[in-house]
Amino acid sequence: EIVLTQSPATLSLSPGERATLSCKASQSVSSYLAWYQQKPGQAPRLLIYETSKRATGIPARFSGSGSGTDFTLTISSLEPEDFAVYYCQQRNNWPPLFTFGPGTKVDIK
Amino acid sequence: QVHLVESGGGVVQPGTSLRLSCAASGFTFSSYGMHWIRQAPGKGLEWLAVISYDVNGEYYADSVKGRFAISRDNSKSTVYLQMDSLSLEDTAVYYCARSRPGSSWYGGDYWGQGTLVTVSS
Numbered sequence: 004e005i006v007l008t009q010s011p012a013t014l015s016l017s018p019g020e021r022a023t024l025s026c027k028a029s030q031s032v033s034s035y036l037a038w039y040q041q042k043p044g045q046a047p048r049l050l051i052y053e054t055s056k057r058a059t060g061i062p063a064r065f066s067g068s069g070s071g072t073d074f075t076l077t078i079s080s081l082e083p084e085d086f087a088v089y090y091c092q093q094r095n096n097w098p099p100l101f102t103f104g105p106g107t108k109v110d111i112k
Numbered sequence: 113q114v115h116l117v118e119s120g121g122g123v124v125q126p127g128t129s130l131r132l133s134c135a136a137s138g139f140t141f142s143s144y145g146m147h148w149i150r151q152a153p154g155k156g157l158e159w160l161a162v163i164s165y166d167v168n169g170e171y172y173a174d175s176v177k178g179r180f181a182i183s184r185d186n187s188k189s190t191v192y193l194q195m196d197s198l199s200l201e202d203t204a205v206y207y208c209a210r211s212r213p214g215s216s217w218y219g220g221d222y223w224g225q226g227t228l229v230t231v232s233s
Contacts, residue, residue: 039157
């Protein structure tokens with residue numbers, strides 16, 4: 004079973020700053036690495052799929068990168084609505100089993 | 113627009129069963145895989161199961177395999193999660209999600225708002 008680790012657990016930043024979130028896998032994963040954003044009381048929202056592709060309607064300030072075991076979500080300039088919890092998710096090649104990382108909370112400094 | 117509405121949650125006793133439903137609208141349901149994911153109070157997300165668009169395949173997380181069953185009725189645009197032998201650890205908000213276009217086995221793109229299941233004696 005592939006385990007995802009996210010760091011830091013909490014990231015305290017100010018609006019306008021750049022956020023860099025890390026997701027590391029216990030073994031090399033396929034390109035099926037996705038990022039979700041979740042705000043309190045809301046369902047998660049897909050931000051990035053296949054490591055670097057932005058989902059429909061996601062602003063360009065969100066970008067994803069990485070390969071192998073190390074992946075990154077970058078928010079180039081934080082907007083007030085970006086303060087939330089972010090989860091990475093990977094899928095096995097086969098069978099299609101999915102796992103989430105524990106999440107990174109981005110809060111206001 | 114894509115709309116997913118979960119129902120069937122509630123308070124149940126340990127050892128009992130419950131069936132959740134997720135009604136879909138705004139897209140051609142029979143062309144998409146569907147997922148169930150849960151989130152215990154104050155915790156992270158846990159993927160549970162996925163079913164193919166044509167009901168020919170279904171896969172489960174090890175934590176629920178043999179106890180939970182995913183199914184769908186394309187004529188009703190609804191996906192279900194049958195949960196048996198519930199324990200306190202199954203207390204969570206349960207979400208359904210649609211697989212991204214292109215394959216039943218892609219991750220979820222649109223999610224419902226969730227239904228709360230509380231297992232309590």
